Amino acid sequence: MAKMDDGEQGATASRSPILTGLACRCPRCGRGRLFRGLLSVADTCNVCGLDLKSADSGDGPAVFVILILGAVLAPLVFWVEFGLEPPFWVHIILWPPLVLGAAIGLLRPLKGVMIALQFHHQAAEHRVE
Template sequence: MSKGMEEQVIGGEHHSGRVARPLWTAIKRGMLGWCPHCGEGKVFGAFTKPVDKCGVCGEELHHHRADDLPAYLVIVIVGHIVVGAFMTVEAATTLSTWQHALIWVPLTIIVAIALLQPVKGAVIGLQWALYMHGFGGEKDEFEPHP
């Protein structure tokens, strides 16, 4: 019996006895701003400020460490979209430099802002699904470096 993408579970049963969480469902819920556990509560209390716990199921979400990864992913995504579109427009038209600036600078800012919250939610969903950074119930232990 094969599982669809929505039902994909990474790792199955772990040796620690933890039940595997559905990865793609958690990422999708996070992208939509919903709790990765129940899919009903909100992940964000403000634009990119996650809530400490879900208001519906009580799942603690303060463990996340979605620090810089969402911004880096947004830069990569927006860069590919804007550069591809710029090159297409540049090849098809004869716009001046200032006209390109008037088009691409605002577009880049708008697309980056529009993607930041969904990407951060997806990263929080990913961390929750993989029991990362305290989502598994234990504290993170940092290994000392020599």
């Protein structure tokens, strides 16, 4: 793992974990890629060498995706149903791809934000010694 000098540590402190996470970049340097696949976190940052193996966002991003999509799409579903009164097959064709695409599109950046916030606040599991 690469050692950071004082200038880099100051840059890390001033970098927004929200913006870094939304960009899916390394929480320390802000330049390296956070993911190696769609949702798989890279083992290490390819720029600064930060060990990302222990980065675990848990179920937090999925919960936020569910809450966001529920708040946005539920009123939209009701508006389409009661305002436009389309046939049932329109719902079958319209909503599954929309929900799936939005969920996948939101999950990656929200997972990045969660990991960046954990790094920023130095969150770690409680250890009893």
